[in-house]
Amino acid sequence: MTPASTLTAPRRAAPRRVTAEPPFVRWLLIGTALLFLGLFLFVPLAAVFAEAFAKGIGFYLHTFDDVDTVAAIKRTFIVAGIAVPLNCVFGVAAAWAIAKFDFRGKTVLITLIDLPFTVSPVVAGMVYVLLFGAQGLLGPWLLAHDIKIIFAMPGIVLATMFVTFPFVARELIPLMQAQGRTEEEAAHVLGASGWQTFWRVTMPNIKWGLIYGVILCNARAMGEFGAVSVVTDKIRGPGGTNTIPLHVEALYYDYNFAGAFAVASLLTFLALVTLVLKTWVERKNTALRGTEN
Amino acid sequence: MAKKTTSVLPGFKLTLGYTLLYLSLIVLIPLACTVWKTSTLTWDQFWHTVTAPRVMASYRLSFGASFLAALTNLFFGLLVAWVLVRYQFWGKRFVDALVDLPFALPTAVAGIALTAVYAPHGWIGRWLAPLGIQVAFTRLGVFVALTFIGLPFIVRTVQPVLEDFDLEIEESAASLGANRWQTFWRVTLPMLRPALLTGFTLAFARALGEYGSVVFISGNMPMKTEITPLLIITKLEEFDYPGATAIAVTMLVASFVLLLTINFLQWWSHRHHRPV
Structure with missing residues (x-):
């Protein structure tokens, strides 16, 4: 020294x-x-x-012929198809309110939006059972009106929405905060309406951040296991409630390992595609930032 | 939340209103149900439920394994981030992208894959078995699954800080006579500390609530390899809603304390370590 x-x-x-x-x-x-x-x-x-592929390609393909597998795949696509757009709209609305305006309690709001990330997926599923389950708060009323939420599609969608809640919002909030509001204000002062300002000024600026959030949100929505397994009764087939991850579990506990991994390989492929898209968007984003500077 | 803005932009009431409504319906009201359900228990019942021997054993496992896994990731996550930022090697971009795999891979898939690999006849398990090390269906398996889950948190919080790190600081340390290790230990590491702490807390919090990747590899034996989230599910399946809720509330409080810690740490690191 x-x-x-x-x-x-x-x-x-x-x-x-x-x-x-x-x-x-x-x-x-x-x-x-x-x-x-x-x-x-x-x-x-x-x-x-x-x-x-342990039992050969024939067995692998055969797994995807199965009616239960097909039903699980369809169900997962429907769930993601509902949960992702809803969280997307929420993310944009939340980011607009937080980034473009000043109000008290903003930090608290951001913390609350992040809350689902720190809650265990099991608890995420449980809260809906407490609300809508047979012994839940609204259970008797739902039963009287013959509405099924737990052990049915709405429960799966709600649980998925809970666990994927922050993805889009937390990508967009810092991005829109960093971009400030001068561009939107200029557009508005020059006579653009709110929607025109949003679509023509804000949207091109946040496009990649939004896509990034949607990719992550979708991956989680399709792969969620813990929260969904709490709100389903694990019945297979077209009339059941199994999603792809639950179907993997079901096949696994049937000791049909090759089948379980065949279906799992589909989710793994999805994860790899997600990583490729994510890397691509990240590169695109830095490239865009590079041209701006 | 009083409006005290001079912004000319429209849509404040609409977007904030929608945000609050959606947040309340999807997150806040359902979460509040846990408080409602817990309140159906007397204090004695609550205390009895959350301190039952089987529950205590699950806390010990969940908190212990999560802590050890986060600690392991603290060390190896820093190493991976360091290697990815500072060195060039073949396949680096591929490795960099794959670090996020635990974020993208559904937990159930991670669970069965880790079980297959670490089972006594698995690709890695067969090399550990002769050494008397059994991973699958033991507490070690829980640790392995939680380490897998937590890895990206540390790497991804440390990596950007390391990328922005001004090498001139290390150069001045070296020119003042510090050797490489002294520079790392006394100059670089202290500047990474806030990021490491944040990453550690995130990994720990995630591991505490983790379910999917653990249940396959742990074997789920009560008192031995049963994690707290699994115990919550078991109680729910027995229709013991108040019992499940009481345990969940205990975990929620733990998570909330962690969340506050994360926010405090981020605030602290921003304040003390703004990029020069």
């Missing part, structure tokens, strides 16, 4: 930068990191596909 020690340090033939580690250390760190990722990420990822 003394200045003298640096002065007397022997000169190297090809000095490496003072902010770089020796190659040995560098490769040791890279190796350790890759080993860790290998054990926890890469090997399980590869295992999904290896197990899925």
Whole structure:
């Protein structure tokens, strides 16, 4: 640490930068990191596909012929098709209110929007059982009017909406806050209506952030397991309530491992597509930011 | 929430009103039901439920395994972030994208994949079995699943800070005579501390509530490998709604304390470590 020690340090033939580690250390760190990722990420990822094709491609394809599998896939698409757009509209509305206006309690509101991320998926499902279940707050009334929410589609949709609630909002809020309101104000002062301002000025600015949020929201909506398993009775087939992740569980506990992993490979493929899209949008976003500067 | 804005833009009442309505209907009112259901219990019943031996064992496992998993990720997450930011190697972009896999992969899939890999005959389990290490269907399995789930949180909070890090600071440390390790330990690491703390808290909070990836690998034996979220589901299936709610409220309080901690940490890190 003394200045003298640096002065007397022997000169190297090809000095490496003072902010770089020796190659040995560098490769040791890279190796350790890759080993860790290998054990926890890469090997399980590869295992999904290896197990899925363990009984051959014929069996793999046969799994997707099954009426229960088809029903589960359809159900998942319907659930995501309802939950994602609703959360998307909410995200845009919340971001507009928070980013374009000043009001008291804004920080509290942002914290509350993030709340579903810190609540266990199991609790997310449970709260709807407490509200709409047979012994729930509204249970007797629903029963009297023959409305089924728990152990039916509405319950699955609600539980999914809860767990995917913050995705779009939390992407858009910081983005729109950073962009400020001058552009919108200019458009409005020049005579644009609220909708025109939103669609023609705000939307092009937040497009990629919105797409990013929707991608993440959709991945979670299609893959949600904990919250959904609380509000379903795990009955298979077209009349049941199984979504894709629940169908994976059902096949797994039937000891039909190849079938379970075959269906799981579909979700894994979806996850990989999500990662590719996410990386692509991120790159697009930095590229856009680069041209602006 | 009184309006005290001078903004000329329209849509404040509409968007804020919709936001509050939607937030209340989907999140706040359902969550408030937990308070209502808990209030049907007397204090003695509540206390008895949340401190029953089986429940206490599940807290110990959930909190203990979540803490250890987050701690493991603190170390390896920093290492991964460091390697991704500072070094060049073949396949780096691929690795970088794949770090988010635990965010994107449905938890049930992660659960069965980890079980398959770490079971005694699995790809990794078969190498651990001769050493007497059993991962699947033990507490170690819970730890493995929670480590998988928490990994991206640390990497993704540390990575941007490390990317924005001004190398001149490390250069000045070096020019003042610090060796590489001293520079890292005394200069770089303290500047990463807020991000590491945030990442740790996020990973810990996520692990506490995690269900899907754990239930397959843990074996779910009461008192041994039963996590708290599973216990909540078990109580619900027995139609013991107040019991399930009491345990859930205990977990919710824990989560809420964590959320406040995260927000405080973010505020603190912004205040003390603005990019130079």
